[in-house]
Amino acid sequence: MKCKYLLLCSITLLLSALTATAMPPKKAPAREFYKxxxxxxxxxxxxxxxDKFLSTAYLPALHRNGxxxxGVFKTLNIDTASDKKVYVFIPFKSLAEFLKMSKLLETxxxxGTKGADYLNAAYNDAPYVRIETILMEAFSQAPLMKKPSFDTPKSERIYELRSYESATEKLxxxxxxxxxxxxxxxxERIGSKPVFYGEVIAGSRMPxxxxxxxxxNMASRTEQWKKFSDDPRWKRVSELPEYQHNVSKNDTKFLVPADYSDF
Structure with a gap:
């Protein structure tokens, strides 16, 4: 009887191992692209x-196309800022989708109807000074953006946009x-609600x-960054020789969401 029991256990374990081997590994999500x-x-x-163009014409068109x-964000205290900026963040599932949406204004x-004031602006009465466009691919360990959720009004929220430049491509x-x-x-662990991480593949500040x-709010931001700087893992990692001098410039912008932003 004991031999039969051991044989049955062995067969069960073998079948379990074969089943596990036959199952395909879980495929990681494809990395998104961001404009x-x-x-x-x-x-x-x-x-x-x-604001009128983005809220009544452009964002609705993007929504209709899936x-x-x-995200639409503005420089914190934009009225008094010396360099007033409006940021529009758009996620894409692929480069093909990015190219398709790039033709949206033309098609x-x-x-064309709701955005006529913007699209048909005169040369001496433009609705902006200049436009910069940055194209990014999501990090492999954060392949998808995460839409944040809050119970506070949009007017209180703070978005922190950081660009880390490096001296060389290797760094x-x-x-x-x-x-x-x-x-x-x-x-992720300390709760800083990251929206996206992007490798810049086309832009003016590369690499x-x-x-x-x-x-x-800003108080929460200060608290979260203190958690980060005090984190034991960060303290250990930041002192590792292999990660020294890999950032030559940190450009940090504080932003607030527009009323019509999706998040």
């Missing part, structure tokens, strides 16, 4: 015209690896990466 448009504006009039989580009839890859192996986990975190 970040930065509108430089000079005054309230330009801001109002841009792009749901479009969408409703945009840049090193910083991306540092994020993938170490920093992404820390941000660089860009990421966006968000907070209930």
């Amino acid at each position: 970040l448009s930065v509108y430089h504006i000079k005054d309230k009039a330009q801001e109002s015209r841009l 792009i749901k989580n479009v 969408d009839k409703e945009i 840049y890859r090193n910083k991306v690896a540092m994020f993938d192996k170490e920093e992404v986990e820390i941000f 660089n990466l860009i990421y966006l975190t968000t907070y209930r």
